[in-house]
Amino acid sequence: MSLLDIKGLSISFRSVKAVENVSLSVKAGETLGIIGESGSGKTMIGRAALGLLPGGGRVSSGDILYNGESVPGMSNSALRRLRGAEIGMIFQEPMVSLNPALTVGLQMTEGLRLHRDMSRKDAKAAAVNMLDKVRFRDPGAVLRQHPHEFSGGMRQRIMLASVLLLQPRLLIADEPTTALDAIIQREILDLTMEMVKETGTTLMLVSHDLPLVASYVDRVAIMRSGKLIEEGEVGAVMSRPTQPYTERLMNALPVPKTTHVSGTPPLVEARGLSVAFKVKSRASLPWTPARKVQAVNNVDLTVHEGEILGLVGESGSGKSTLGRALLKLVPSDSGNVTLSGQPLGRDFRRQMQIIFQDPFSSLNPRRTVGQIVREGLRHLDISEAERQGRIADILDRVQLPHQTYMTRLPHQMSGGQRQRISIARALVSRPKFVVADESVSALDLTVQADVLELFRGLQAEMGFAALFISHDMAVIEEIADRIIVMRHGEIVEQAPGDTLLAHPRHPYTQRLLSAVPMLERKNGQLTVVYRSFEDTHAATEDVADSMLVEVASGHFVRHASTTPAAQSIKKAFHS
Amino acid sequence: MWTYATKRFLMTIPTLLLVSIIVFVLIRLIPGDPAAIMLGDTDSDTALEAMRSKLGLDLPVYRQYLIWVGNIFRGDLGVSINTGEDIASALVSRFAVTAQITFVAVGIATLIAIPAGLIAAWRQNTPLDFGILFVSIICLSLPSFWLGLMMIYLLAINFGWFPTVGFVSVHEDFVGGVMYLVMPVITLAAVETGVLIRMIRVQTLEILRLDYITHARAKGLSEATVLMRHVFRNSVAPALTVIGLTLGALLGGASVTETVFSIPGLGRLLVDAIFARDYPVLQGCLLFVSFVFVMVNLVVDLLYMLVDPKVKL
Numbered sequence: 001m002s003l004l005d006i007k008g009l010s011i012s013f014r015s016v017k018a019v020e021n022v023s024l025s026v027k028a029g030e031t032l033g034i035i036g037e038s039g040s041g042k043t044m045i046g047r048a049a050l051g052l053l054p055g056g057g058r059v060s061s062g063d064i065l066y067n068g069e070s071v072p073g074m075s076n077s078a079l080r081r082l083r084g085a086e087i088g089m090i091f092q093e094p095m096v097s098l099n100p101a102l103t104v105g106l107q108m109t110e111g112l113r114l115h116r117d118m119s120r121k122d123a124k125a126a127a128v129n130m131l132d133k134v135r136f137r138d139p140g141a142v143l144r145q146h147p148h149e150f151s152g153g154m155r156q157r158i159m160l161a162s163v164l165l166l167q168p169r170l171l172i173a174d175e176p177t178t179a180l181d182a183i184i185q186r187e188i189l190d191l192t193m194e195m196v197k198e199t200g201t202t203l204m205l206v207s208h209d210l211p212l213v214a215s216y217v218d219r220v221a222i223m224r225s226g227k228l229i230e231e232g233e234v235g236a237v238m239s240r241p242t243q244p245y246t247e248r249l250m251n252a253l254p255v256p257k258t259t260h261v262s263g264t265p266p267l268v269e270a271r272g273l274s275v276a277f278k279v280k281s282r283a284s285l286p287w288t289p290a291r292k293v294q295a296v297n298n299v300d301l302t303v304h305e306g307e308i309l310g311l312v313g314e315s316g317s318g319k320s321t322l323g324r325a326l327l328k329l330v331p332s333d334s335g336n337v338t339l340s341g342q343p344l345g346r347d348f349r350r351q352m353q354i355i356f357q358d359p360f361s362s363l364n365p366r367r368t369v370g371q372i373v374r375e376g377l378r379h380l381d382i383s384e385a386e387r388q389g390r391i392a393d394i395l396d397r398v399q400l401p402h403q404t405y406m407t408r409l410p411h412q413m414s415g416g417q418r419q420r421i422s423i424a425r426a427l428v429s430r431p432k433f434v435v436a437d438e439s440v441s442a443l444d445l446t447v448q449a450d451v452l453e454l455f456r457g458l459q460a461e462m463g464f465a466a467l468f469i470s471h472d473m474a475v476i477e478e479i480a481d482r483i484i485v486m487r488h489g490e491i492v493e494q495a496p497g498d499t500l501l502a503h504p505r506h507p508y509t510q511r512l513l514s515a516v517p518m519l520e521r522k523n524g525q526l527t528v529v530y531r532s533f534e535d536t537h538a539a540t541e542d543v544a545d546s547m548l549v550e551v552a553s554g555h556f557v558r559h560a561s562t563t564p565a566a567q568s569i570k571k572a573f574h575s
Numbered sequence: 576m577w578t579y580a581t582k583r584f585l586m587t588i589p590t591l592l593l594v595s596i597i598v599f600v601l602i603r604l605i606p607g608d609p610a611a612i613m614l615g616d617t618d619s620d621t622a623l624e625a626m627r628s629k630l631g632l633d634l635p636v637y638r639q640y641l642i643w644v645g646n647i648f649r650g651d652l653g654v655s656i657n658t659g660e661d662i663a664s665a666l667v668s669r670f671a672v673t674a675q676i677t678f679v680a681v682g683i684a685t686l687i688a689i690p691a692g693l694i695a696a697w698r699q700n701t702p703l704d705f706g707i708l709f710v711s712i713i714c715l716s717l718p719s720f721w722l723g724l725m726m727i728y729l730l731a732i733n734f735g736w737f738p739t740v741g742f743v744s745v746h747e748d749f750v751g752g753v754m755y756l757v758m759p760v761i762t763l764a765a766v767e768t769g770v771l772i773r774m775i776r777v778q779t780l781e782i783l784r785l786d787y788i789t790h791a792r793a794k795g796l797s798e799a800t801v802l803m804r805h806v807f808r809n810s811v812a813p814a815l816t817v818i819g820l821t822l823g824a825l826l827g828g829a830s831v832t833e834t835v836f837s838i839p840g841l842g843r844l845l846v847d848a849i850f851a852r853d854y855p856v857l858q859g860c861l862l863f864v865s866f867v868f869v870m871v872n873l874v875v876d877l878l879y880m881l882v883d884p885k886v887k888l
Contacts, residue, residue, distance in 0.1 A: 050793055055699075083795035097786040101808040101882060110804070111794035159790075166794075 003028040003170055003202050008062035011044050018044045020226045031203040033213040036223030037444035042206050046172040050087055051079045085115040088168035092175035094155035098147035105143030108162040130161040153184035164195055174206045181314040182515040210249045211517040215528040222246050239526040248446050264305040267465045268433050273299045273335035275325050295321040297489040303465050310480025311469045318489040319469050323435040327352050353426035357438035359418035363410040369421055370406040376428040394424045416447035434466045452479055473516045485509045495555035505557040583876050587869050594865040599640050602858045609854045613656050652859040657851050662859040673840035677825040680763035688768050692775025715769025723762045723835035740837040759836045763829055767821055779810040812882040819875030827864035
């Protein structure tokens, strides 16, 4: 018998249907992935199973049966007995899903004390035991701390422990790792699966990322615009998708680009670029010196004409700061940047442009598309007719026909369309160099694929060079000719795309790559696999005194200065 | 935690020093000669000179300032030109009156506004929410002098429930004192309640949308527990700053209300000193009011540590 039985479920917000006629069942002990992009209604199904639809939402028809009992028909007190104890839920944003004002201990034990009627001491002991299982070194201390003292990954582990503490029979994890870096993402998912298997919990994993989820679940259900469009055993769905949309979700997996290594001359060059931020805590006196955080540390970088240089690293690695420092959007402490061998003069921004991450806040909501794109031409000395022509041309090129879109306002457009406007605004002045800072990270997977393709097409047509910054190795693989891996403000590895993907030398690069899901066809079955690498021992991590060493043509890896390879370079340099 | 408290406390020293300089300079910028005012109508230059040197006005400005600050540390703020009353003791007795009214008024406003704001947000877009909002808008848009005068007219003169104007200390006559307090307190509390309800409501709406509230509900907690344990602290914390600012402003003298009800409070003292060109009193009042304001904000910041764990650095 199935544990959760969803029958013809429709959920509506006033007149808008968020979920339409969805039937699904989850058997005890299985793991089901619900896949869909934003607005597909995937989250609402999980919420409805707990009777926790957000304001204004209601089940308009159909039913959800938990263990044979109708959830929408339950009284409030029956619902409260269900929540936590029978069905546990993990939320997406670890930064806002724990109460900042209460200790971790209180938040972990309150559910236990409520449902199990435990003493404070027993509840605490159970919490310590559970934190130990999710691999906290000092669980007792964790209980006394507040959420803000932990990183995103740690908070999500606390969340996992806190929910599993109640031993629910069904665990609903709603995008549990979306807000995390790739490496931590896999750690958390692995840990979740381990715990779920150990306790025999049934898992409903809600995600937008089919490739990521595919290797963890037994069955998948694909949702689009509130409807369930495909459902089945994961291997079968992936190998023989019946819906073109499913196929598109699969195709969003990286197809490594064939690198064109060109002998073009250098366009943008940075030498010894360093940026430090001053950080002051709230509780300090005005005259106490600020703490310095070295965001970018002595970076040398060259972008050749017409190439796309991919820059990848986890959040806080300094990659965005580096991109901005190249355009002088943040002041650098030392080092210099040149464009075609010349120092950046007064009007370098006509030649160098940036595309931002967030398609919602980077466009002025009161200006029309035409006005926004026109901004890019403000300082160009050209006739009005030419201006009009250029704006129309670039809008057509980003596949937003100017006849239709010129007078629209940003809020009338989707995220993907807005990001195209950002691209049009940056490219309308025909710059030689563009920094794309996480430009597709806020987009859904299939939209992301479209925008990437568009970007690549434009680059081939217009021939600009680009620095493409992303935390997502999959995106970088797909678009970059050459790849730079950054960590803690320093470049740790740098190589042509195919070289880096095939022979990563730095352990950090290897970890990044092994967190990216890949498709592989085995005996006619499509499966998701992860890369693994042998330990090369070539590069050393986290040493203070290190330098980039060229290990092959164009392939640089950070080594400790004491290694023989580094020593020989030093000698050559000094002689 | 204690380092933060100590640092925060030390921060008040430069603030107060700066305030004392500003007050001192401002008074000296007012046109007119205090010596001439003290002497009244006189043509005698020698008398003026004598008065100036008696008041120390012939000394260089920085010496005057140092003498003044030195005296403050000895608790000597000088005497009033008009009444010859000791300013320090006048300030203390006037402050006691203002503090009584203010603390009671802000206390009542807080006690009404917190639950009202929480409930209005919790029941957003229901008749209950609209009702609370309506009342709060009326409260904050009534001018306090009008409300005061209307209460005097209706409650005191027509019904005779309360004494019209004046003040009796609750230490001397508790029931009588309380009767005198009722109308001024209502006048002050009305506006503050209106402002606070709206603020707490908006803040609570913000908090209710966050994942940790849904998470708390998903644990099976009752609505009462969710509101009390998870919403309350987070939505009241920002209101604390506003309550502190209000308290500071009102303790510095609710001049309008004190004038309407003829209450001998700090605000009246200040207004009277301005009309009478009583420089020493004015100077002492300004300094004292600033001191109270700084202290109230110090207390609020320290209280903040209790509700917001991130401050414990």
